[in-house]
Amino acid sequence: MRLLHLLGALVSSKIFFLLNLVLFCLANAIVDNTFSSKTRIIRAKNGRQVILPFNVLSVLPKEPSEYNRYGLLIDRARPVFDVAAEDVVKKNLMPEGWINFTFVDDRMYEQISLAERWATIELFRAYYENRLDAIIGFADNYGLATVAKVSAGLRQGIPIITTIGIVSQLGSRMDFPFLTRMRGTDKALSATVYEIFGYHNVSADRNSSSPPFQYTKVGLFFHAKRNARNRAIQQEEEEPQYVSTDCYFVLQSINKFFHKSHPIYKNWKQNIPHVAFDETLEYKNKIREWLRDLSMNANVLLTAASHARYCVSCQSGDFLTLWQGECE
Numbered sequence: 001m002r003l004l005h006l007l008g009a010l011v012s013s014k015i016f017f018l019l020n021l022v023l024f025c026l027a028n029a030i031v032d033n034t035f036s037s038k039t040r041i042i043r044a045k046n047g048r049q050v051i052l053p054f055n056v057l058s059v060l061p062k063e064p065s066e067y068n069r070y071g072l073l074i075d076r077a078r079p080v081f082d083v084a085a086e087d088v089v090k091k092n093l094m095p096e097g098w099i100n101f102t103f104v105d106d107r108m109y110e111q112i113s114l115a116e117r118w119a120t121i122e123l124f125r126a127y128y129e130n131r132l133d134a135i136i137g138f139a140d141n142y143g144l145a146t147v148a149k150v151s152a153g154l155r156q157g158i159p160i161i162t163t164i165g166i167v168s169q170l171g172s173r174m175d176f177p178f179l180t181r182m183r184g185t186d187k188a189l190s191a192t193v194y195e196i197f198g199y200h201n202v203s204a205d206r207n208s209s210s211p212p213f214q215y216t217k218v219g220l221f222f223h224a225k226r227n228a229r230n231r232a233i234q235q236e237e238e239e240p241q242y243v244s245t246d247c248y249f250v251l252q253s254i255n256k257f258f259h260k261s262h263p264i265y266k267n268w269k270q271n272i273p274h275v276a277f278d279e280t281l282e283y284k285n286k287i288r289e290w291l292r293d294l295s296m297n298a299n300v301l302l303t304a305a306s307h308a309r310y311c312v313s314c315q316s317g318d319f320l321t322l323w324q325g326e327c328e
Helices: 003-013 013-032 074-090 112-128 141-151 186-197 246-261 284-295
Strands: 041-043 049-051 054-060 099-105 132-135 161-162 180-181 216-224 275-277 300-304 312-314 319-321
Touching: 054 074, 054 112, 074 099, 099 112, 112 141, 141 161, 180 275, 186 300, 216 246, 216 284, 246 300, 275 284, 284 300
Parallel strands: 054 099, 054 132, 132 161, 161 180, 216 275, 216 300
Antiparallel strands: 041 049, 312 319
């Protein structure tokens, strides 16, 4: 069973389809289908007038990096947007030349912690040059969170549509009122994992048969830069350069969901068995040792990483197959 891996693979294989779908959402949200082929002023469904072209800022990195899990790059997204814009015209949803894209490099490949700086600078530049109607893109949650929070205060709010951002914090409608996430959330994933593996009081929680598993001890094995077992102890001034990984966010969400769902997990916050490792460093010679230690304290292990999955023989009496999930 490879639940997290299958969910992650499914989402990543559809990522550019979602980018295409974004434009159809924009077109349907803007127009009420009462325009002529020559007009540059159309009436939106909310009654407001929209002057074309519709200016969209697309924030993506130019080059790949280890934090860019789905390979969302400007050169890869540009042809997808072009084709989608043409399809919108062919379907008579919008006139020709209805949209204008400005692609912005957030430079997350240089320093992930500074990507939000460059994205925010470009946000204000586009705003003051009066060429900002909506924002599409992002490949990192930190830049997305900053821009989504700031842009909500510009004019009557700038809508943002993204194919990332599954972390639960981005679901706050108070902090991010104009953010639309095209994917599911880590809260929904956590609920699914709990439904399958978590402990249920059958009499209280269910009227039907008991769930397939009733695990009371679940271990976590995930990629993380901070406090990684295979990373040398960092000096205090060096540690902040490592941002939390998507793998960490996903399993942290699962951890919190289990903790809140049943009293049997009340000690999880401090005592949940886990191993964090940096997959960009050498770790294969330590895998068996780490998993053996985890298996002594857990019935099942949930893993989140991006490289090869592992099948190991644990010393707890059972042959345990671990499944690996793409972290974002």
